Amino acid sequence: MASSSESFVDGLPVAWYNLAADLPEPPPPMLEPxxxxxxxxxxLAAFMPAALAEQEFSRxxxxxxxxxxxxxxxxxxxxxxxxATRLEKHLRTPARIYFKDExxxxxxxxxxxxxxxxxxxxxxxxxxxxxTESGAGQWGCSLAMACSMFALECKVFMVNVSAQQRPxxxxxxxxxxxxxxxxxxxxxxxxxxxxxxxxNYRGSIGVAIAESIETALGETGAGYACGSIYNYxxxxxxxxxxxxxxxxxxxxxxxxxxxxxxxxxxxxAGLAFPFIGQRLAGKPTRFLAAExxxxxxxxxxxxxxxxxxxxxxxxxxxxxxxxxxxxxxxIYACGLRYHGCAPLVSHLVNLGVVEPIxxxxxxxxxxxxxxxATEGVIAAPExxxxxxxxxxxAVRCRRQHTSECIVFxxxxxxxxxxxxxxAYLSKRPxxxxxxxxxxxxxRAGKLRLA
Amino acid sequence: MASSSESFVDGLPVAWYNLAADLPEPPPPMLEPxxxxxxxxxxLAAFMPAALAEQEFSRxxxxxxxxxxxxxxxxxxxxxxxxATRLEKHLRTPARIYFKDExxxxxxxxxxxxxxxxxxxxxxxxxxxxxTESGAGQWGCSLAMACSMFALECKVFMVNVSAQQRPxxxxxxxxxxxxxxxxxxxxxxxxxxxxxxxxNYRGSIGVAIAESIETALGETGAGYACGSIYNYxxxxxxxxxxxxxxxxxxxxxxxxxxxxxxxxxxxxAGLAFPFIGQRLAGKPTRFLAAExxxxxxxxxxxxxxxxxxxxxxxxxxxxxxxxxxxxxxxIYACGLRYHGCAPLVSHLVNLGVVEPIxxxxxxxxxxxxxxxATEGVIAAPExxxxxxxxxxxAVRCRRQHTSECIVFxxxxxxxxxxxxxxAYLSKRPxxxxxxxxxxxxxRAGKLRLA
Numbered sequence: 001m002a003s004s005s006e007s008f009v010d011g012l013p014v015a016w017y018n019l020a021a022d023l024p025e026p027p028p029p030m031l032e033p034x035x036x037x038x039x040x041x042x043x044l045a046a047f048m049p050a051a052l053a054e055q056e057f058s059r060x061x062x063x064x065x066x067x068x069x070x071x072x073x074x075x076x077x078x079x080x081x082x083x084a085t086r087l088e089k090h091l092r093t094p095a096r097i098y099f100k101d102e103x104x105x106x107x108x109x110x111x112x113x114x115x116x117x118x119x120x121x122x123x124x125x126x127x128x129x130x131x132t133e134s135g136a137g138q139w140g141c142s143l144a145m146a147c148s149m150f151a152l153e154c155k156v157f158m159v160n161v162s163a164q165q166r167p168x169x170x171x172x173x174x175x176x177x178x179x180x181x182x183x184x185x186x187x188x189x190x191x192x193x194x195x196x197x198x199x200n201y202r203g204s205i206g207v208a209i210a211e212s213i214e215t216a217l218g219e220t221g222a223g224y225a226c227g228s229i230y231n232y233x234x235x236x237x238x239x240x241x242x243x244x245x246x247x248x249x250x251x252x253x254x255x256x257x258x259x260x261x262x263x264x265x266x267x268x269a270g271l272a273f274p275f276i277g278q279r280l281a282g283k284p285t286r287f288l289a290a291e292x293x294x295x296x297x298x299x300x301x302x303x304x305x306x307x308x309x310x311x312x313x314x315x316x317x318x319x320x321x322x323x324x325x326x327x328x329x330x331i332y333a334c335g336l337r338y339h340g341c342a343p344l345v346s347h348l349v350n351l352g353v354v355e356p357i358x359x360x361x362x363x364x365x366x367x368x369x370x371x372x373a374t375e376g377v378i379a380a381p382e383x384x385x386x387x388x389x390x391x392x393x394a395v396r397c398r399r400q401h402t403s404e405c406i407v408f409x410x411x412x413x414x415x416x417x418x419x420x421x422x423a424y425l426s427k428r429p430x431x432x433x434x435x436x437x438x439x440x441x442x443r444a445g446k447l448r449l450a
Numbered sequence: 451m452a453s454s455s456e457s458f459v460d461g462l463p464v465a466w467y468n469l470a471a472d473l474p475e476p477p478p479p480m481l482e483p484x485x486x487x488x489x490x491x492x493x494l495a496a497f498m499p500a501a502l503a504e505q506e507f508s509r510x511x512x513x514x515x516x517x518x519x520x521x522x523x524x525x526x527x528x529x530x531x532x533x534a535t536r537l538e539k540h541l542r543t544p545a546r547i548y549f550k551d552e553x554x555x556x557x558x559x560x561x562x563x564x565x566x567x568x569x570x571x572x573x574x575x576x577x578x579x580x581x582t583e584s585g586a587g588q589w590g591c592s593l594a595m596a597c598s599m600f601a602l603e604c605k606v607f608m609v610n611v612s613a614q615q616r617p618x619x620x621x622x623x624x625x626x627x628x629x630x631x632x633x634x635x636x637x638x639x640x641x642x643x644x645x646x647x648x649x650n651y652r653g654s655i656g657v658a659i660a661e662s663i664e665t666a667l668g669e670t671g672a673g674y675a676c677g678s679i680y681n682y683x684x685x686x687x688x689x690x691x692x693x694x695x696x697x698x699x700x701x702x703x704x705x706x707x708x709x710x711x712x713x714x715x716x717x718x719a720g721l722a723f724p725f726i727g728q729r730l731a732g733k734p735t736r737f738l739a740a741e742x743x744x745x746x747x748x749x750x751x752x753x754x755x756x757x758x759x760x761x762x763x764x765x766x767x768x769x770x771x772x773x774x775x776x777x778x779x780x781i782y783a784c785g786l787r788y789h790g791c792a793p794l795v796s797h798l799v800n801l802g803v804v805e806p807i808x809x810x811x812x813x814x815x816x817x818x819x820x821x822x823a824t825e826g827v828i829a830a831p832e833x834x835x836x837x838x839x840x841x842x843x844a845v846r847c848r849r850q851h852t853s854e855c856i857v858f859x860x861x862x863x864x865x866x867x868x869x870x871x872x873a874y875l876s877k878r879p880x881x882x883x884x885x886x887x888x889x890x891x892x893r894a895g896k897l898r899l900a
Contacts, residue, residue, distance in 0.1 A: 104554070107826070149826075167868070168618075168868040172828065172865075174875050175871055176822060373598065373625065373626065373627060378622065378625065415622075415863075418621045418866070421621055425624055
């Protein structure tokens, strides 16, 4: 990665970083849905803005951020890089733990970083409406807000189980002008087929993607927007890592470990890609992608060509996948319930640059609780996987008496997703029975990382 | 108010502003609970830290903020002053609307501004635990977090109806180490008395205050913490207005109208008092205190001596009150369900310096929705009353062709309080029936302020 310090204005990069320009070997190409032939860019442009289809195939290292997008970013970026000193103290670790706080965007997560350019390009091209899927609702909220900024309509297919688990997110999308459809729905052929088979079908992100694309293809003036997977999404998210690199440099820090939660990959990629560019230029940083043990595409999936949606409508990409018809079990981190992982991230895992790790839900929620108790921050259940990985690394540093710099991404806040923590606290009867407040535990140093 | 520009460090004031020093006449004194005699400061010190009891009676203009408190403030202050340009555009108003964003504190409201010094002084004096009441839960969350920062235990009596309406807030308090007791409870004599009379008693802030004080008085090492009403709470909250004054000055602005939602008064006072100090020195600013029509202590209450709690345990203060046994109807803005109003604010209303206005719940929620739709910000139901008053003023400016500077306080976010907006959206069948998204309304310019 070329030095980019000259391309910052008031703490914000003026160009996205495209890792594809610096890879030792390019990732395997995207293939036609049903033929083993590389996909023509024009095929993507059939259901999404042409500018995005172009970015998908670009090998240009720096992609300028349009001024309208930069202006919108300014309303909450640059985001803070926070040193978690109270967490460090509690863990008695010599490590320095930093988190990049993406939870402070108006809709509450990093997803707005790509929602804004997607809505911008769509409005530039004269689209009237964007259609998308949403798992946890973070992406749907971000797109609804971004659409309202550029006077576009927004329709969100929200995974059934997530819509039940996260009613607040539905309300939020509606407040921001979005139309929320529970997926599977009766509005699409796929949805009708699935509901005919099972009225209570719980849905998956793959199904919601397929319904969104079917809808976008069938409506004039409608485009499909995607919250992850695609190269252009990873590209937009690099604002996270670019800002972090500059903020760390200002502190005289170089990261030893860079950590992100991983579902389809955009949060991890956003933080890690700029640093991976530096590693490819010689820096010895480690990269951890923390996925749920309940949906282990990177640690237990196969690296092969698969569809990104459940219906097989989409082009095939080479990725770590559990199979596009796989329905992950219900976990609170609904945003990570995806059968595959972005081709660029999968490629890096395959090259041995990125280490995937699987973390159990209770371990993740416990880590989220600990961050709340020490730093006051309420993390999204999705972010809790990265927190847990960071804590594990900090504990390793204590054991090895090594002072490393650990950086993780706090992808979103959990203020609308309290059910997860509520369930977690309720399942710990010992705590409430003993009326041992967290403070007492902290005081007594009894809080262990189970 | 003396110029205080020299007493700022990195955008944060180093002293709180005490309006009592600049009042043309002092407010009527606090009286003994059951005798018409001025209260001895030592009586307050029996159930709260001595430093706070001292601040309650202070006439010193500037009260230095302890370094430990300043350091804690630094983790989120100074808060942003945001120009609501998209709202202005939507209202086609020549007014300039600014809001001071207190919603970005870790627990989500301005309440942390006083929770931190209260926990700090308590820990300095060797208290082991703080006990408090909470309506909406914003104050309980803030105190739980502040207590965890200073290794104190925290017990919160949460108003029954609020605990039902805002389950997320309960979970939050527990995540931050607080113990939540639904009020009325079986833990106090008052609670047992009320529950014996009516098992489903819905509670009020006044009852919760009484239970907290009864508990604090009965336990060694326990102190009472109060989220509003007292002069020292108003004092701590002046960081809001002091920062705002400096931020406006940097923009070359002077406020024509200063607006805050009002329940017991701390949010309004925090923003307004420093500007009221300036008005007393000659500036012609107007001050609007926006209260719920459902709990109209300032617009329909009597200005007389009354207790601040429902049981008559507390000293009596002269305030606008609906009577200390009054149980306000259920509204979503539970934080504003209080029978009285801070003596200092009541005094200013009585002097004609502050104009109280009453706003209906639907009008407030509609305004909250409009802010969400235009600026992306999700306001607490409490804050929506100030938003509505600001919108009313902006509409007046349009009609009068006058370009005024309107400043209101966004006291907290509503991300944990979606029930209010959910109910609001559900009660508007026209919108969902027509599937007219907000965007369509905005585009068509059809969004009216009913």
